[in-house]
Amino acid sequence: MKSLCGKYGVQGFPTIKLFPSDKQKNPYTKKIDKTPTDYNGPRSAKAIADAALALLPDTFITVLRSQADFDAFVGANDLPKAVLASSKSKPTPLYKSLSVAFKRRMAFAVVKDNAEAIEKLGVTSFPSLVVMSADGDKLVYDGPFKVRGLAEFLSKHAAEAPAKDADTAQGKAKTDPDTDAEADDGKDKVVPQAVQDLTFEDLDKITNEEDPWLLAFFHDEMGAKCSTALKKFNEVIAELGPLIKAGQVNITSEEGADKAKAYGVSADELKTSDCKLDIVLANYDEKGDAEDWQHFTGEISVKDLQKFALEAFPSFVTRITAATMQPFLGPDPTVPCVILFTDKDATPPVFAALSVNLRKYKYKFADAHSSDAALMSQFNIKKVPTMVITHLKPGTEEEAAKEGKLGLQQYPGPLKAAPPGGEGDDSFMDSIGAAQAAAAPIEVPQAASNADLRTQCVEQSGLCVLALLDAADANHEKQLGVVRDVGGRWKKQPLHFSWGRFLSAFGLSKSDIPTVVTFSPKKLRGAQLNGAFSAEGIHKLLDGLFSGRIHSSPFQELPELVDGGEDESQIEEPIEEEFDLADILGEEVSSTGSKEELLKKVEEELKEEERRQAEAAEAKAASEKKKGGKKKKKKRMSKAAKEEL
Template identity: 35%
Template sequence: MAFRSILLFLLVVTCCNSATAFYNEDGPVTVFSSKDQFNEEVLKATDSIWMITFFTPDCAPCQALEPEFNKLATKLAGIAKVGAVDLQAAQEVAKQLGIQQLPTIKFFAHEPELNPYTKVFDKTAVDYKGPRTAKKMADFLTAQLPTFITVLEDAAGYSHFKSDNSEGLASAILFSSKEESSPLYKALSLQFKDRLRLAEVRTAEGTELAGEFGVDTLPTVILEKSDGTRVQYDGTIGAEPLADFFTEYAAAAPEPKETNAQQKAPQVAPLAEIPDFEATVLESEDIWLVAFTKPEEEKCKEENDKLVKTVNDLHGLVKAGQVVLNDEASVKLATDWTATEAASGEACYQIALFPFGPDKADADAEIFSGELDVKKLQEFVFESVPSLVTPVTSQNSDQFLQMGDFSMPKLILFSKKTEISGTYKSLAMNFRSDFAFGFASSTDTALATRFQITTFPKLLLLIAQPTEDGQVNFGLQPYNGALNYQQMSLFCKSIAMQLEMMKNQGQEQEVKKEAPAEVVEVSTNDEMYEACAAKGGLCVIALLDATSETHGANLEVLTKVATMNAGKPFSFSWVNAPRQFDFSMAFEKSPEDVPTVVILSYRKLRFAPLRGSFGVDEIDALMTSVATGRTGTQMIQEMPKLVDGGIDPPAQEEMIEEEEFDLSDLMGEEIDSGIPSKEDLIKQAEKEIEEEKARKKREAEEAAEKEKAEKSKKDKKKKKKNKKKKELHSDL
């Protein structure tokens, strides 16, 4: 970690030699110059989504990005927020977010989410990997907008919407000819969430309602107060004027709370309560950390919050939960296990550790007595973690590989240290059923050479691969992530899950020839669920153009990949991308990017896009890389929706001519990036290459001519000199 910090510091220093920032503070891009400002406006705010670039004033690529970011901010004013962090002035932000290269672009959703690994509510930054043009970034941002809009189809729907208003809020109703909500209206629904209810009537379904409201032109916005009186908006359709109009009738924005240490800290998920103590803890082989607590008592609230955060900061080193002391049975349980101070009310909580091994009923629980912080609690836990790690040397490495059975994968940590860390012991304990764990010293050079280890520390995964002649080879896969428990455990979970799937489906046997696999087209949300979510595993979704001349060939490529991977935990489908614009853009793919593929985990809402060409080898490599955890994945806020049957894509001419986002045109504009097309760039590159070749050829010819001339000149001088010598000899 120290090494990373030094690299980051050098990066910032070398880029910042007293240059002035190039983002104008009065311009459309919000410039952040301090960690506090960034945290307050981005991480704590819940009324907008953000796209942020990180720069230093002397960074040339950062300067090249500035015009596109300014254009993006101008076009999306009132819809999404665009910012830039000056790392010369705000180095703390770089450390906070782990910025390692410039320029970096990150997306922030509108509200914190529960991190399933840290158990902390925070805003997780998502790296933007797409094209860095204003149009492409705008497409990505508008696809991430959440919606808090009620669609009204008929009088019954309106009646229910009107009656379901316990807060007594006013309502804004948009009458539109469009089939989907516009980015502007989605943004307004987010901005006025819990202050004003937004609804939409799409005239294809809501003609009756339009007549009831006296609407004869589209788009029209009607504001209905809580007492039923209505006001028709007669201003221009734009983010700022509509926001001003809504503000007149919306409930007041909540007053900002006073900032204190507790409010600055992120929300933390509570510890899980233990329902059946005997079955869950005493009959378990695992180590259990049990907190006997009184979270409901006001005097204990602050201490309990600290307890919960500290235990969660262990990131799953051991199993943990709480017993709430709210009745005689729970108090007796605490007393029986010597948590007497918590049971009597002398302390707000006590932590008991139940050791590794079965039949804990006869064991003694150890009470934590130190000062509560993560490091001390971690040390307390490590003292009880058994060592299930085998020391591996060049002499016993073959025996280690044969431990258990060949099918069990092996993990070896190569380290310069002589003692096995508590973190690695905990990893071995928690994944003891899935892996055999080894530890090797860097001083054993023969062993390091055998396993191709050149840097330390290094964690290496070995997976048995039986051969046709009955021998067993081991495939080597180095782990390249951070050597902390949280990241290593994620790696182990991913590998264990994939190996279990392969085992259950007979993947250890010889792969037999399969009939061509079925690859289905999906054009509705129900079809997507059946083709993807219902089948489990990972979904391979191809984004294709059904009207393309190469469509048949593209389907053949996808079918071949599906056939090669028959029986593996993948499902295959394809979507007609030009007719499903929003769906494609949710995965950072526009119709111009097809044919392409995304690998999606429907359950986790994470995906990995294909970066290379649409080919059998490229798609198969991406699938393998995602399945084994070697390729990182990106998050989506929610599963993007398909429009049943699809819709015609907007005409290219219209998209170029539009200048404003408005309610009359949902996604019907492109932001002119001023960037040449891919074909133009290729032609330009080819032209420059030919020109460079011609230039070098001319220079070579000129050099040859010059050399020839020089040689000729020397020859003449030599001949003349020889002639004079002959004349001199003749005179003598």
Template identity: 30%
Template sequence: MRAGVAAALLLACLASAQALYSSKDNVVTLTEKNFDELVHQGDAVVAVEFYAPWCGHCKALAPHWKKVATNLAGMAVVGAVDCDDKGNARLCASHEIQSFPTIKIFGAQKTKNPYTGAITRVGELFWGTRTAKPIVDAVIGAMTDQHIRHLKTSEELAAFRGGSEVSKVVLLTEKAETTALYKALSMQLHAGLDFAQVYLPLGKEVAAALEVEGPYPALLVIKAEGGGVERYEGELKAPALLDFLAGFSDKAKASSSDKKKEQAKAGGKEKPDKVKTLSWEEAVGLDAKEDMALLALLAGGSEACAEAEKAFRAAAADMQEVVAAAVVHVEGAQLEQAARYGADVASIAGEAGEGKCAQRVVLLPFGAEKAELDDYAVYSGGALEGKALQAWVTAAMPAFTTEVTPHNLQYFLSATAPIKPRSGDDDDDEDDEELGADALGKPMPPKLLLFTNKDEAPGVYKALALNFRQHSQKGVAFGWVRAGDDDNKGIVANMKPRTIPGLMMMIPMPQQLPNGQIQFQMGGQHYHGPLKYNSIAQWVEGMLSLLGQMAGVKPGADVEVPELAGDADLQAHCVDKGAGVCIIGLMDPASGHHASAAAALKAVAGKRAGEPLHFSTLDARKYRSFLSALGVLASDTPTVVALSASRMRYAAMPTKLGASDGGAAGEAVLDKFVDGVLGGRVRTQPLQELPRLVAGEGDAPGGSSGFGGSDHGDAGEADSGQCTMPPPGATPGSSCGGGGEEGSNAVAEPVEDEFDLSDIMSEEVSGEAALSNEEKLRRIEEQLKEEEAAAKKAAKKSKKKSKKKKSSKKKGGEDGEL
């Protein structure tokens, strides 16, 4: 009988298992064969839904997904991958798809695997409401204007027109911000066209030079052949604009192909041009600023200097962003003033007078009032080449780095004020004691340590230290260690860098002593990305920002613990804050232990301020479905759960909070629980989806859903549930409508895991971007094997489970039914 029911159910599911999208929709069918070409090799932003045809939540999303595709036609690629198709099994596994639907958005950033040469884009998971508008907003948010130059003057226009041999697209608009439509066009067509924008209140001079009058916005194409200007007169819709502009891009194919070859050599993506064009007055104004700057002085006119300017921009892009670079066109009386930079005015005037372009590349020194310093340098290294130019620039940079040895390691790590650059052999400990003595009561600022085999700090590292010097006033410092030096073997052994060369950040962790004093210990966070200036700078900026948020309140301070009152609060407090663990007090104001529980939670929150923890409370009586999703009964409250939204794991405290001898005992119990969670001694359980926080949903089936969705019920509203991927060899039968004990969302066996600080923080800064597809797939296959082995082990134990366990499975099976 049971077999017959199962067979009937399976047949019903298979009958409904058909593709959700057809050729009539604007949704692109993505497969193992075309995914790389359309997603990784393409230039447009791509939104991908990974789905299974039998999944009810996928069916609910389908009309919204079709609407997204229609709204973004011509602006982005909206595709779908059928993970139920065996031909897409490796593709879905490589993207770690474990439930349906899963939405990923692939933005502009591409990476090149140094070993395989494969070009990939890393997709960002979409966590918002699964209706058209939030998804469209997320796709638009991934668009960039990095291929669009902003013009204000006729000189900038002339430089833009002479910059390359392709046709130019110019948008004249009364809007200050770049629209999503223009961003999308520039991203898709930048390989064969150059794009610029003119904000009319600031660019009237450009409009006059182009002889353009309203109405606005006005889209112009400056043709590669002959330089004629053609104005677009059609409707301002993406498909029509693409057709119009693609015609000019096709005419520029010959020059565009060279550009693509350069792009391939550069790692598969065109490097954005961040070289500014400055007027003479703006260039002179740089003398009063402290920052270094690299200037290309061009004399001879825009047309004559077009090639020289192009070569400088290319070299500046190749040398990374170690210093700000700009082009300055010099003419007339300005030639005489060029002598201030140490340039030979006579030779410049002579070359310009012969109709040639006179180019001098000048490095402005570090420090304000540069004219008084009189330390300008003129490049004399021959043809402009990125690496040579970068070496020349970084060699002139002052040292804001410290060589670290066993003699000054403690001084370096414990300093709470600016560190004076000095030799690692300096044994003078006078300053060490002064700067590090108060580490018991003050947090030690983070320190960066580079382990290298070189005998001096690399130029890129010097540039990082220089450009992040504003943080040095807070004690942030850049140190480096000669990893091959025998005297430093102890440092290398203790710090355990991942690689040589390798970079890590030492992070202060506060701990409150029994006497009430705060002690800080340093823990290391490794950098996992490429050792390139831009990548490291982005990581350092993100880490310092995160640490700044964590250090907002001193440990032991009187802090407010907010009360969560819905999905929006939960999203803001536990998801949007990124790294960290959310500690949520499930409170019952009617309980006799409520006051002591609230006091204990507030005391621990104050004592542990500065750690990656976010404390909050909620009224457990109002949110029964939230408790149910986390396996907590109403009779268990007041209690606490620890939730990691990024790791999709949670742990519930096994005892009531404040139930014993008042606040002090409750505080000790909570403190021990938090320590256990962070140290991996408390078991955590996986979440198939993040539970919702909707009042009055306690008796409703399927109360656990993803963030941001509206209530289920009315057709067309957001559906935020998930269908779990069946295990290998299993059918999706139970996910097609069945529940109960064999439902698709049965509570999994507890898995030993930990919310370790290094894991929590590395999720924000490392990720999988640097891994090849092959490496990702290998890891996923290993993980699947481990999970399969664990499932077999769990199956053997299932017969011995108590009635309480069976009840827990039934409760879990109700959530997310199809």
């Protein structure tokens, strides 16, 4: 069990790891394995199931958008074809799971808004599943759309499983599943689909993202002319690993040719060639200007494409020294910093690319030269290149500041995008990405009604954390950002964050916000932030509740929010009784004499009290001295009596 946890980076319990359906080949170790991701969502059956279903790939499903796509799909190979006529915009998880299960026995496609293709299928309602045999016969599935019935139907009409699959199913595989040596002989090699099919709507979304992309634009009316070039492009992207995302865009239509101009792509140049790919690096800087995206002009190879991408990336890395290290870390030591110690005068391209790829997580990246002996000694660096991550557990800032210490985690592997490693080692991107995800801010939804509060918190297991904020406050976004950051650092705990402006439900007034209240729907206990609204204050509240240093208070029933917002004019602000000290003194003075007389009397009383205390102290000291003398005399008499005897 220990070795298994070490292999997949399990450091605590409970931990949920999600494994994809397909294995992927590490280009360095040549091992084929499934790389898991951490599940950090709500601990409910539906949420976990949704996260698992989201991992199902749609790479084995062809989307038929035109008659040309339909004809190309039918004539692509001799496998039986399964075509789903659907009104949904994306393939369902059920259909994706079937395409994975029968991926080598049947070709899968989905058709939507394609009248000619639907007419050829002979269906009149949605959803409808049609199987087309190699002879052209069409069989329409007439049973319920449940997994068992669909699987039995497809199994009857699918091709026989390849010999390798059959042997594996019977436990007779001749190859090592870790090395998959047989798959490396070039005969049965299966390259995972790493390149996504994109539309121009997808491109609009990508433009607004921060992740860098390699995009291959091509012109192919029949859908088969560029198959070889696109296959090679996919193989290269698969070899590049997690360094960059990739997509391919067909600009065959007249509308597509016009839209391609906005990305600096000429449809006329792509038409003149049998098949030419215009490969573009998108989102490699902060400008977001598609016309300035760089175009690749070299040979389609791992080496050339990687060099092209790395050289185009800007650097979000700061060069630091022993003198500038503290200002670089900044006022918030809980923000993780990645520091590379190197003997290079310039930032290594892979490290610069990493800073671009992961900048959305708000990590800070820096590099330091090995000639800075003071900084090397401070971080206990013995060799270069070495990368360390500085971090602090939320709530420990004051303790760390007193001790002058930072939490350090040294990355043990080589500086590569997907480094080789022994069993249990993650790639460079995975190692940083896991830590990044652990620190990334979360989305904090608004609880605008009781239904929202039930969905976001009450129906979940754990503790509700509700930030009471005023949306009209000029600092509202900043305050909400504080809650998002805090939530990001507590995402491994069963906490559910939301925000709203509901005061009477918690017995508060307008002068009490912004603040945070926590409550347990199961135990009917809660607590409120005591002090100023700040990240440190909220960290202390949560840490105190989990450690037991802060005790929650019971309440009779769950808070009820007023749907649509409450009438705050009816909420009474606490009224503090105002008084004038002079009035009180005046009343006392009027009954005892003038102010001067009163002050003189008070001074005399104070002096008299001091005199009495001094006399009492002298008397006590004399008494103790007298008692001590008697004891000594008695002792001497006793000694004299003893001598007489």
